[in-house]
Structure formats: C-alpha cells, structure tokens
Amino acid sequence: MTSPSDTAPQPRFRPRPWTHLETPQDVELWIDEHNRALQELVKPTETGVGILFTLAEGGDVYMQTTDDAVVLDVEPDAGWIAPLITAATGAEPPRGQVWVLPSDRLVQLILGLSTLVLSTTLVVGHPFGARARRGAY
Structure with missing residues (x-):
C-alpha cells in the first residue's frame, strides 16, 4: 500500500545550503x-518568480x-529581521509585510542578510x- 507521501509530487526546486557572502563581488557572483x-x-509564462x-x-x-x-515579502515569523533590512538599505519599514526597495539596494541587502541565511x-x-511585478535578477 502506498502512503500519500509516496504519491505526492516532488518539489520542483529544492533548498540550497547558503554560503556566507563577504564582499560586494561575492554578492554580484551570487x-x-x-x-x-x-x-x-x-x-516565461510563470509569475511570482523569486528566491x-x-x-x-x-x-x-x-x-x-x-x-x-x-x-521582499517578510513572513510574520521573520519579522524580527526588519531592523536589519532598514539598517542595510536605509528603507523605512512598510505598514504590512511587503517591502519595496530601490533596485540599487540589492547588494547591500544581500550582504546584510548573508550571515542570517540558512x-x-x-x-x-x-x-x-499588489505592487510586485514579475521579475528576474
């Protein structure tokens, strides 16, 4: 007899262990x-694409x-990271959990998050x- 977990589809993408990034060049390579x-x-037809x-x-x-x-869609259980996002990017926290930052803050954001990512x-x-759009890196 097969269990439901035996017939469930495998996730399309699997987690990748994080390697700490130390320099802007490391972030650019990532x-x-x-x-x-x-x-x-x-x-090309897929939406909601990200990391x-x-x-x-x-x-x-x-x-x-x-x-x-x-x-950034910061889930409630990760709300503790808001001060770091503000410190790394200079952005004010949003009213909800979705942050919209200028694209030129990406490297600073990743450097700031780097030591905290699993x-x-x-x-x-x-x-x-509602304000997010489909995008790529």
Missing part, C-alpha cells in the same frame, strides 16, 4: 548565478527583483503583493 538558474529553469531565504534563526523572506525594485530556494507562483 546574483549572476541565480539569474542564470532562473532563466534556465523558469518558464526564498530561509533564515537560520527562524522565518522566511521571499525576494523578487525587477528592473527598478527589490520586493538556505535559499527558487520559487514560482508566490504572491508578492
């Missing part, structure tokens, strides 16, 4: 790598980038909020 992965693995950061101390942060913005996972179909 961005290039993930941009290539998104271009290769995500269909899920699972934080070592608990919580999830979803990130999507566009040409002019970085959209793993990353590519995502599709995530509802990044």
Whole structure:
C-alpha cells in the first residue's frame, strides 16, 4: 500500500545550503548565478518568480527583483529581521509585510542578510503583493 507521501509530487526546486557572502563581488557572483538558474529553469509564462531565504534563526523572506525594485515579502515569523533590512538599505519599514526597495539596494541587502541565511530556494507562483511585478535578477 502506498502512503500519500509516496504519491505526492516532488518539489520542483529544492533548498540550497547558503554560503556566507563577504564582499560586494561575492554578492554580484551570487546574483549572476541565480539569474542564470532562473532563466534556465523558469518558464516565461510563470509569475511570482523569486528566491526564498530561509533564515537560520527562524522565518522566511521571499525576494523578487525587477528592473527598478527589490520586493521582499517578510513572513510574520521573520519579522524580527526588519531592523536589519532598514539598517542595510536605509528603507523605512512598510505598514504590512511587503517591502519595496530601490533596485540599487540589492547588494547591500544581500550582504546584510548573508550571515542570517540558512538556505535559499527558487520559487514560482508566490504572491508578492499588489505592487510586485514579475521579475528576474
């Protein structure tokens, strides 16, 4: 007899262990790598494309980038990270859980988050909020 877990489809994308990034150059290489992965693995018709950061101390942060913005969906269990996002990017916290940051803050954001990340996972179909748009790195 098969159990429901035996017949459940495998997740399309699996978590990847995080490697601490120490310099802006490290971050640029990481961005290039993930941009290539998104271009290769995500269909052009898919929306809600981004990266899920699972934080070592608990919580999830979803990130999507566009040409002019970085959209962060900070899950309630990761709300503790808001002061770090503010310190790294100079952005004021939003009223809700979706942050919209200027795209030129991406490197600073990733450097700020780097020591707190446990793993990353590519995502599709995530509802990044009404102001979010489909994007790539």
